[in-house]
Amino acid sequence: MSTTAISRNPRHSADSPSPVLSLINITKKFPGVIALNKVSFDVRAGEVHALLGENGAGKSTLMKVLAGKHQPNGGQIFLAGEKKFFENPKQAKKSGIVLIHQEQSLVPEMSVAENIFLGSLPLKWGNRVDWKKLHADSTEILKRLKCTFSSRDMVSNLSIAKKQMVEIARALVFTPRIVVFDEPTASLTDHEKPVLYDIIRNLQKQGVGIVYISHRMDEIFHLSQRISVLRDGEYNGTLNTADTSEDEVTKLMIGRTLKLDHASKPREFKENMLELRSLTVKGVFEDISFNVRKGEIVGMYGLVGAGRSEVAETIFGLRQPSAGEILLDGKVESIRSTHDAVARGIALVPEDRKDKGLILGMNCRDNMTLSALGSVSSMGFMKTSEEKVVYDKYQRAMKIKTPSWRQKVGNLSGGNQQKIVIGKWLHTHPKLLILDEPTRGIDVGSKAEIHGLIKELARSGYAVLVISSEMPEVLGVSNRIIAMYEGRVTAEFDGDAVSEDKLVQAITGQYVTETSGPAHSASA
Amino acid sequence: MASIEQGKQAILLNKKYKEGLLNFLSAQGILVFFLICMFAFSLFSEQFLSQSNIMTVVRQASIIGIIAVGVTIVIIGGNLDLSVGSMLSFSTVLVVDLHDKIGPAGAIVLMFVLTLMIGAVNGLLIGFMRLNSLIVTLAMLSAVQGLVLIYSGGKNVDIANQSDTWFAIFGRGYVLGIAVPVILFAVLAIIVQVGMSYTSYGRRIFAVGGNPAAAVYSGIRRNWCVFSTYLISAFCVACAALVLGSRVMGSQNNVGQGYELLVLAGIILGGTSLLGGAGSVWKTIIGVLILGFIQNGLLLLGYPYYTQWLVTWVIIILAVWLDLANKRKRLFTTHS
Numbered sequence: 012m013s014t015t016a017i018s019r020n021p022r023h024s025a026d027s028p029s030p031v032l033s034l035i036n037i038t039k040k041f042p043g044v045i046a047l048n049k050v051s052f053d054v055r056a057g058e059v060h061a062l063l064g065e066n067g068a069g070k071s072t073l074m075k076v077l078a079g080k081h082q083p084n085g086g087q088i089f090l091a092g093e094k095k096f097f098e099n100p101k102q103a104k105k106s107g108i109v110l111i112h113q114e115q116s117l118v119p120e121m122s123v124a125e126n127i128f129l130g131s132l133p134l135k136w137g138n139r140v141d142w143k144k145l146h147a148d149s150t151e152i153l154k155r156l157k158c159t160f161s162s163r164d165m166v167s168n169l170s171i172a173k174k175q176m177v178e179i180a181r182a183l184v185f186t187p188r189i190v191v192f193d194e195p196t197a198s199l200t201d202h203e204k205p206v207l208y209d210i211i212r213n214l215q216k217q218g219v220g221i222v223y224i225s226h227r228m229d230e231i232f233h234l235s236q237r238i239s240v241l242r243d244g245e246y247n248g249t250l251n252t253a254d255t256s257e258d259e260v261t262k263l264m265i266g267r268t269l270k271l272d273h274a275s276k277p278r279e280f281k282e283n284m285l286e287l288r289s290l291t292v293k294g295v296f297e298d299i300s301f302n303v304r305k306g307e308i309v310g311m312y313g314l315v316g317a318g319r320s321e322v323a324e325t326i327f328g329l330r331q332p333s334a335g336e337i338l339l340d341g342k343v344e345s346i347r348s349t350h351d352a353v354a355r356g357i358a359l360v361p362e363d364r365k366d367k368g369l370i371l372g373m374n375c376r377d378n379m380t381l382s383a384l385g386s387v388s389s390m391g392f393m394k395t396s397e398e399k400v401v402y403d404k405y406q407r408a409m410k411i412k413t414p415s416w417r418q419k420v421g422n423l424s425g426g427n428q429q430k431i432v433i434g435k436w437l438h439t440h441p442k443l444l445i446l447d448e449p450t451r452g453i454d455v456g457s458k459a460e461i462h463g464l465i466k467e468l469a470r471s472g473y474a475v476l477v478i479s480s481e482m483p484e485v486l487g488v489s490n491r492i493i494a495m496y497e498g499r500v501t502a503e504f505d506g507d508a509v510s511e512d513k514l515v516q517a518i519t520g521q522y523v524t525e526t527s528g529p530a531h532s533a534s535a
Numbered sequence: 536m537a538s539i540e541q542g543k544q545a546i547l548l549n550k551k552y553k554e555g556l557l558n559f560l561s562a563q564g565i566l567v568f569f570l571i572c573m574f575a576f577s578l579f580s581e582q583f584l585s586q587s588n589i590m591t592v593v594r595q596a597s598i599i600g601i602i603a604v605g606v607t608i609v610i611i612g613g614n615l616d617l618s619v620g621s622m623l624s625f626s627t628v629l630v631v632d633l634h635d636k637i638g639p640a641g642a643i644v645l646m647f648v649l650t651l652m653i654g655a656v657n658g659l660l661i662g663f664m665r666l667n668s669l670i671v672t673l674a675m676l677s678a679v680q681g682l683v684l685i686y687s688g689g690k691n692v693d694i695a696n697q698s699d700t701w702f703a704i705f706g707r708g709y710v711l712g713i714a715v716p717v718i719l720f721a722v723l724a725i726i727v728q729v730g731m732s733y734t735s736y737g738r739r740i741f742a743v744g745g746n747p748a749a750a751v752y753s754g755i756r757r758n759w760c761v762f763s764t765y766l767i768s769a770f771c772v773a774c775a776a777l778v779l780g781s782r783v784m785g786s787q788n789n790v791g792q793g794y795e796l797l798v799l800a801g802i803i804l805g806g807t808s809l810l811g812g813a814g815s816v817w818k819t820i821i822g823v824l825i826l827g828f829i830q831n832g833l834l835l836l837g838y839p840y841y842t843q844w845l846v847t848w849v850i851i852i853l854a855v856w857l858d859l860a861n862k863r864k865r866l867f868t869t870h871s
């Protein structure tokens with residue numbers, strides 16, 4: 012039965028079938044929630060063990076228990092046969108357990124190198140930090156990760172994908188026994204993923220046990236030897252990856268097979284809602300021209316750093332164009348602030364929910380209504396009962412899992428936080444909805460529902476612009492696709508007729524169509 | 536094995552117990568400390584819990600309280616205001632000096648306008664130019680003190696005819712047996728608390744203090760929000776100056792000196808975090824009253840008034856420490 016699994020990983024599984032790590036009957040309670048109920052889980056040396064489950068199933072919590080961040084209310088942890096009790100993350104780290112967090116935990120005011128070596132800075136002469144060694148070692152690790160930024164860069168200046176790479180770099184400081192990746196690819200594009208896969212395979216070869224959490228089935232099947240599923244805080248079974256199928260796993264996760272998103276794409280387009288004419292922000296992107304019609308979904312595809320988010324931020328008033336025009340509803344508009352943008356009916360779901368999307372210390376309801384306070388207040392006074400109605404509506408529509416609206420958003424699981432951000436912007440009833448990586452961290456079931464929601468919105472007349480690094484998502488929802496490469500639009504495709512190859516060429520700068528305009532060929 | 540098991544269980548239990556105690560201490564520690572002090576004071580001084588003494592304490596605390604209400608809003612919005620001390624000097628000197636020159640009504644109006652202008656300068660520098668609030672208001676603290684000295688030429692000011700001016704009502708008057716300063720304090724506190732809890736304005740301030748970037752991404756005008764908190768703070772200082780000037784009917788150039796720290800002490804004692812995005816006016820009121828009672832108790836016990844500075848310092852350190860201990864779930868840090 013396990014022969015196929017072993018064959019994928021010839022060096023270790025065969026001779027070390029007994030797990031290096033066992034979690035037995037772990038229980039963890041939070042006020043109002045039993046996040047984990049007697050969950051058992053184990054990892055073998057040199058294996059990738061995938062951990063799956065819906066948003067809020069308890070995956071991150073289980074791994075935080077393992078890494079000493081939470082102390083369990085019951086259950087035991089065995090590492091290499093030895094019973095462990097971690098009072099804090101430091102102890103777990105000392106035992107060789109590294110957790111790559113889902114919600115990034117970097118210190119923004121520090122350099123990349125300091126973040127990578129946080130808590131284990133190289134010293135010389137007793138207590139001085141050895142800066143030379145620090146940067147040399149960091150540069151070495153960054154090179155292995157094929158990162159292009161410097162170890163001296165400030166973390167606060169990095170994009171979310173680069174931050175994720177720094178987070179991953181932390182795992183390579185010393186050879187650990189167990190590495191947990193909690194949705195490492197959620198903020199990476201297809202470009203960075205292979206690097207991560209290589210790193211994981213290398214760790215495997217060294218006999219490191221790996222836990223891999225992701226909502227992307229293709230990755231799970233690509234990387235893992237075994238798959239375990241959590242459901243509502245309970246253990247729901249383990250499968251050998253080689254002997255199972257996506258359908259079987261999905262069924263274990265959500266109790267039914269996935270009804271694919273059959274809602275068809277919108278078909279009726281009216282006049283232009285948004286039109287960009289040679290929009291330029293110096294040094295960021297140049298000469299961007301495209302339009303989004305009412306009732307249409309336009310996808311924007313490209314690599315990290317292609318300038319997609321920056322275009323969105325410019326439309327949303329966060330950056331001022333140095334040249335070019337933004338037309339809304341046929342009129343040239345100058346959007347000086349986000350307040351202007353919201354007043355003109357523009358909504359932006361930002362890519363970075365923790366830093367830009369949510370007030371983590373605020374409760375779920377208040378976060379949900381924050382962008383449309385006018386709709387739930389009269390004469391400046393909040394109408395809390397109406398706020399509750401709004402909250403309930405989106406909580407139900409997107410199945411947001413939380414004990415009550417009073418829960419602080421910071422205590423929600425990653426995927427549920429994302430749903431709050433989406434709900435928050437849907438409630439503004441925008442004329443132009445811009446979604447930057449809308450389904451980051453969202454489970455397969457909810458993903459289909461959110462895609463359905465987006466299409467429904469377009470059908471009812473909204474203009475929608477979707478930025479995504481996931482090709483299936485872009486292809487699945489867009490009527491048209493704008494490809495960007497290094498701050499320029501390289502091509503525009505029909506969303507139903509484009510091939511994946513062409514898309515890939517376009518975002519790597521190898522394909523320039525006639526639709527991209529004469530400005531490009533002139534400057535090329 | 537069994538003994539290890541028991542040991543671990545004991546650690547777990549001990550930990551639970553310690554966490555419970557910590558939670559209790561951090562939530563109620565100041566209150567417990569306060570009650571112990573009250574009890575101790577009342578043992579040594581019969582006067583302490585008398586109705587007239589309590590009213591006196593509340594009345595005296597109201598000036599600090601009025602200012603603290605405003606500064607609480609600034610702090611919830613994620614900034615600091617250290618300039619309130621010398622602003623209080625400025626406003627008090629101004630209103631007292633102008634009283635005899637242009638009459639009480641004109642003096643009050645002009646004083647409010649000028650105080651709000653100082654607040655607006657703070658607001659512009661911090662809200663719109665995004666300068667660090669600590670530095671801006673600290674600089675403002677000394678700048679305004681200089682302004683006071685220039686204005687008064689270093690002389691103290693007072694009101695010549697103190698017995699028949701209606702200006703006396705703000706500091707010395709009573710309505711229905713309650714001192715006017717206390718009424719002013721209460722009304723201001725209620726209005727501001729209601730504003731913070733039940734209006735969209737309050738929601739925005741909490742958002743800006745909690746996560747400024749996310750607030751901007753939500754379409755909130757962060758600049759204006761921060762600006763407005765400094766106007767509120769200045770307005771509260773002007774009200775406090777009204778009470779102070781009217782009570783003493785004269786003013787030294789430095790009456791407000793040290794108020795910024797007392798105000799901050801009250802706010803921290805109440806438990807409002809200096810990080811922003813959280814806190815309430817109620818907490819501040821409790822903090823300010825605790826401070827007032829402890830100072831009064833020390834005086835009644837016969838300690839010279841400057842001991843209160845030392846005691847205040849101890850209390851602040853205690854409050855900050857317990858707050859931090861709660862966040863890291865232990866009393867002492869193990870990190871080097």
Ligand SMILES: Nc1ncnc2c1ncn2[C@@H]1O[C@H](COP(=O)(O)OP(=O)(O)OP(=O)(O)O)[C@@H](O)[C@H]1O
Nearest residue numbers: 041046066067068069070071072422423424425426
């Ligand atoms: N610190 C906390 N306080 C209160 N509740 C919490 C806390 N952390 C997690 N929870 C709750 O525990 C449950 C499990 O959360 P967890 O983050 O483990 O989910 P997850 O499986 O990682 O989901 P996702 O796929 O969305 O990341 C959720 O209902 C969440 O609200």
Ligand SMILES: [Mg+2]
Nearest residue numbers: 071113424425
């Ligand atoms: Mg998670």
